[in-house]
Amino acid sequence: MKWLRPIVLAWSVVLGIALGFGLCRKTGARAREGSSVALFGGTRTKDVSQHLARADATAVFGAVTLDLREAHIDDEATVDTVAVFGGVEVLVPRRWRLALSGRPIFGGFDDRTHGDKVLPADAPILKVHGLAVFGGVVVANEPAEGPRRSR
Template sequence: MDNLPDRPNPHAHLRASDSDRDKVVEVLRDALMTGRLTQDEHGERLEQTLQARTLGELEPITQDLALPGQAFRPAAAAQPSTGVVPIEEPANPEDSFDTVVGIFGGGERKGRWRVKRRTNALCVFGGYDLDMRDAIFEGREVTVYAFAVFGGVDITVPEGVEVRTQGVGIFGGFAGRGSKEPDPTAPVVVLKGLALFGGVSAQTAKPKKH
């Protein structure tokens, strides 16, 4: 009985949701914190997670990190965030969504605001500043979809936060720079989108002195 081959997952063909990918990200972060993955291995598997489209593509990523059939229950997610950057999981992750707009004008978010799991930032002939230094993150990984057309989106993240840039600049700039040594307990900010005759940038800043 023990030598029987594993049964194929009947749900492998189903599309993976953001929540499914978040669970895998938490498992990988827990494995990094406990030394089961190196920094390079963690980065490689995180990239695979972000690119996964089905449950079948997600499953092998953590196959050697959890017992077969065991639900995702990483130690870091089972406890309140104790890191320098506060993380508070929302009651309903599907509702963790926000949109900011700067058209022929400007706007900003700063202070003690909540960074949703997904934020759309649209700037046309205008600009928007997202200052996350004192913010509360609603996920261990948050995504900002930034679209700047003859405008700009500037993001400031706390020290220790990793920034992953996956956007494109056309006659403009699209760049992100997180901490050189990311804190494994801190969130990851994924920056996607397009800068057309404009600019999108993310940079790390030390916490404000009060």
């Protein structure tokens, strides 16, 4: 049983760091229009803001889908993401430009948006920043199909 204590301690540290990132972002000085958090489960949030400026999504051992396809941004908006042993999916309309950046630590970021046409120079920009620790962040125009999707 001596081997169990370091494992429990390591998992506690990882979970504490992940929760700390989520709580700091939620209680920080910057106001958020929308936020989604999933701990050991899944959640789907649809944002229909008329003047979206900020949103966030945090998944710890779970999955979050943040649907922004019916939201409107005036010029620029930011979505902050954290995926720790889980996944975050951000759905965006085709009329937005995307700037995806982050820190992957044994995780990754994926831009699955479709550029069917050339966007005008004044198209709104969505900046997606994130942290992916043994998890992933995906930005797409349509939801992913697969066994984890419930109908």
